[in-house]
Amino acid sequence: MRAGDLLRTALAALALHRLRAALSVLGIVIGVAAVVATISLVSGATAQMKARIAGLGIRTITINVFPTAIQSAAAARTLTQELTDRLAAAEHVSLVVPIAQSRGSVSLGTQSRDLSLLGVTPDYLHLFDKFYPLAGRFIHELDAGQKIAVLGANVARDLFPLDDPVGQVLTVELAGQKVPFRVVGVMVARGTIGNQTLDDYVYVPLSTLQGLTGSRQFTTYIAQAVDAESVEKAAAAIEGVLAATFAAVTAQAQATPTAVFGQRGTAAFFAAGRTSRLSPYSVTVQKAVIETYEESVRTMTLILGSVAAISLLVGGIGIMNIMLVSVVERTREIGIRMAVGARRRDIRNQFLAEALVICLLGGLLGLGVGWLSAWLGSLFGRWPFVIRGYPALVAVGFSALVGLGFGLYPAVRASRLDPVEALRYE
Amino acid sequence: MNPLVELRKVVKDYPMGATSFRALRGVDLAVGEGEFLAITGPSGSGKSTLLHLMGALHRPTQGQVLFEGQDLAELSVDELARLRNAKIGFVFQQFHLLARLTAWENVALPMVYARVHPAARRERALAALARVGLSAFAHHRPNQLSGGQQQRVAIARALVNNPKLLLADEPTGNLDTRTGQEIVELFVSLHGEGRTVVIVSHEPEIAARAERIVILRDGLVQEERRARG
Numbered sequence: 001m002r003a004g005d006l007l008r009t010a011l012a013a014l015a016l017h018r019l020r021a022a023l024s025v026l027g028i029v030i031g032v033a034a035v036v037a038t039i040s041l042v043s044g045a046t047a048q049m050k051a052r053i054a055g056l057g058i059r060t061i062t063i064n065v066f067p068t069a070i071q072s073a074a075a076a077r078t079l080t081q082e083l084t085d086r087l088a089a090a091e092h093v094s095l096v097v098p099i100a101q102s103r104g105s106v107s108l109g110t111q112s113r114d115l116s117l118l119g120v121t122p123d124y125l126h127l128f129d130k131f132y133p134l135a136g137r138f139i140h141e142l143d144a145g146q147k148i149a150v151l152g153a154n155v156a157r158d159l160f161p162l163d164d165p166v167g168q169v170l171t172v173e174l175a176g177q178k179v180p181f182r183v184v185g186v187m188v189a190r191g192t193i194g195n196q197t198l199d200d201y202v203y204v205p206l207s208t209l210q211g212l213t214g215s216r217q218f219t220t221y222i223a224q225a226v227d228a229e230s231v232e233k234a235a236a237a238i239e240g241v242l243a244a245t246f247a248a249v250t251a252q253a254q255a256t257p258t259a260v261f262g263q264r265g266t267a268a269f270f271a272a273g274r275t276s277r278l279s280p281y282s283v284t285v286q287k288a289v290i291e292t293y294e295e296s297v298r299t300m301t302l303i304l305g306s307v308a309a310i311s312l313l314v315g316g317i318g319i320m321n322i323m324l325v326s327v328v329e330r331t332r333e334i335g336i337r338m339a340v341g342a343r344r345r346d347i348r349n350q351f352l353a354e355a356l357v358i359c360l361l362g363g364l365l366g367l368g369v370g371w372l373s374a375w376l377g378s379l380f381g382r383w384p385f386v387i388r389g390y391p392a393l394v395a396v397g398f399s400a401l402v403g404l405g406f407g408l409y410p411a412v413r414a415s416r417l418d419p420v421e422a423l424r425y426e
Numbered sequence: 427m428n429p430l431v432e433l434r435k436v437v438k439d440y441p442m443g444a445t446s447f448r449a450l451r452g453v454d455l456a457v458g459e460g461e462f463l464a465i466t467g468p469s470g471s472g473k474s475t476l477l478h479l480m481g482a483l484h485r486p487t488q489g490q491v492l493f494e495g496q497d498l499a500e501l502s503v504d505e506l507a508r509l510r511n512a513k514i515g516f517v518f519q520q521f522h523l524l525a526r527l528t529a530w531e532n533v534a535l536p537m538v539y540a541r542v543h544p545a546a547r548r549e550r551a552l553a554a555l556a557r558v559g560l561s562a563f564a565h566h567r568p569n570q571l572s573g574g575q576q577q578r579v580a581i582a583r584a585l586v587n588n589p590k591l592l593l594a595d596e597p598t599g600n601l602d603t604r605t606g607q608e609i610v611e612l613f614v615s616l617h618g619e620g621r622t623v624v625i626v627s628h629e630p631e632i633a634a635r636a637e638r639i640v641i642l643r644d645g646l647v648q649e650e651r652r653a654r655g
């Protein structure tokens with residue numbers, strides 16, 4: 001039988017029982033609409049959740065390096081710059097910002113207040129959403145080595161409750177010296193992101209802080225993965241870069257220790273090598289946040305999957321039922337067609353075509369109904385309305401599969417009828 | 427005359443629960459090319475069974491059915507379907523038309539399975555309807571036609587793929603005597619055009635229009651005789 005004949009025959013048969021055909025189509029419409037709506041709603045809700053979790057710094061990877069044996073400030077600066085570049089080149093990593101932290105204090109009349117100083121580069125600003133200077137500016141490239149400061153919102157409020165901080169000089173007691181910092185900006189209040197309290201810091205140029213405190217401190221790097229899904233992969237890539245780098249540094253240090261560290265540094269290097277089994281670096285991701293995120297996506301997917309499966313199953317059973325009834329009703333027709341030369345596969349295809357027409361019609365209508373209800377849902381739920389191409393294809397493809405799957409048994413049964421028996425059927 | 431269909435020691439059992447019923451008990455019969463044969467006999471004697479075997483709708487339990495010398499046992503189910511489609515035309519007592527199709531669409535049905543191009547079907551169907559004198563009713567549905575007209579549509583359908591063998595099982599059984607006579611005359615004239623015709627009937631005056639009569643009784647050929655002089 002030609003494809004055109006199959007389609008014509010299927011449509012004619014369905015037209016003969018319009019109500020019945022409409023009800024079978026409705027079963028599929030409901031199934032597919034449920035799938036499409038759920039996919040769309042979950043996509044919307046997931047997008048919203050993703051944005052929220054991303055705000056929590058899920059993409060952030062914290063790298064601590066402990067250069068126990070590196071002595072000179074110049075060596076520390078070189079290491080920092082080199083390592084930053086190498087880490088930034090790692091796969092799945094979009095941004096690396098070196099930071100250094102130091103504690104200081106400032107005297108307010110008779111009292112003294114402790115301060116957390118964070119040495120950062122200008123890129124620090126790009127690690128967080130909606131983190132920008134409310135007044136003045138953030139640290140620029142040209143500020144390297146300059147004694148300037150940008151205040152977190154809480155610090156600004158505490159130190160300058162009445163005045164505009166920008167342009168003021170803040171004298172900080174730091175590493176046994178009194179250092180005057182000129183305030184050039186105040187950041188917007190951003191609160192806590194992950195484990196970072198952005199509002200409590202005094203931000204200064206990294207090179208300035210390294211110059212003031214010397215190089216004994218470990219250095220921290222904050223890296224950002226390209227997206228929430230690749231955090232673990234980015235962390236692994238970073239570990240790889242660190243391992244390679246430190247193997248090279250260690251090898252070189254062992255070959256010509258004095259060239260690398262100087263006399264005293266060499267002793268310290270070997271002492272560290274003997275006494276410390278600890279890794280010279282650590283890489284930390286926000287596991288809890290990642291797990292929460294992945295868990296919610298899993299749950300959503302599971303809900304989606306069950307709804308899809310159940311509703312399509314119900315629709316499919318409806319199709320099978322209708323097709324079985326149809327085969328019995330048309331036993332004589334099958335006999336007639338066989339008598340005039342229909343092969344088994346012609347009969348089978350005829351009934352499959354009917355099931356397929358029902359399911360595709362239901363699939364397309366269901367797609368429309370599903371999108372409509374997803375759109376309404378997004379209005380009520382206040383999440384973004386997300387239309388995806390692939391769920392649409394999946395839904396229509398799935399309904400076709402349901403048609404073929406559940407139509408197959410009745411169709412094969414029809415095709416196996418004995419022509420003479422079928423002709424005698426009353 | 428070369429035999430078009432030949433039955434050799436054909437036995438046909440129908441399963442009846444645990445046992446089976448033997449409807450044909452060893453029939454030898456040959457139908458020559460261009461012959462007009464009537465099969466007659468009492469109800470339940472196995473006439474329809476015999477016709478179904480000749481028409482490749484059934485396979486024998488024992489014995490052989492040969493069509494143009496080809497043993498049908500060697501053909502697959504699909505090959506039997508193709509044989510029915512191309513070389514055999516059936517006409518049934520109950521007409522067996524599809525109610526939702528018009529006359530010409532019913533006639534076109536065998537062409538659907540012969541994969542005749544849709545554009546060519548209509549013309550051929552109308553020609554077949556013209557042959558049986560029903561040109562004016564091409565767009566009528568079966569329920570808008572009399573019994574005799576419905577049987578003519580069924581004959582047109584049997585003719586449309588230009589088969590070698592025309593098989594008719596009690597084609598006048600549901601018709602009044604006069605209409606039945608007309609249908610029989612149609613078969614006589616189709617035979618006159620060179621077609622092989624086998625007609626089953628328990629009415630002697632219809633069987634008498636054939637060239638040869640085979641009388642069945644209890645699944646065996648009881649008697650064969652010449653008719654029409």
Ligand SMILES: Nc1ncnc2c1ncn2[C@@H]1O[C@H](COP(=O)(O)OP(=O)(O)O)[C@@H](O)[C@H]1O
Pocket residue numbers: 440441442447448449467468469470471472473474475476
């Ligand atoms: N499908 C069947 N199952 C069981 N018995 C059948 C079947 N078809 C025919 N028979 C039996 O076989 C015998 C011959 O039937 P049939 O060939 O139809 O005879 P006829 O056409 O001469 O009346 C009858 O007794 C009938 O009851």
Ligand SMILES: [Mg+2]
Pocket residue numbers: 473474475595
């Ligand atoms: Mg009979």
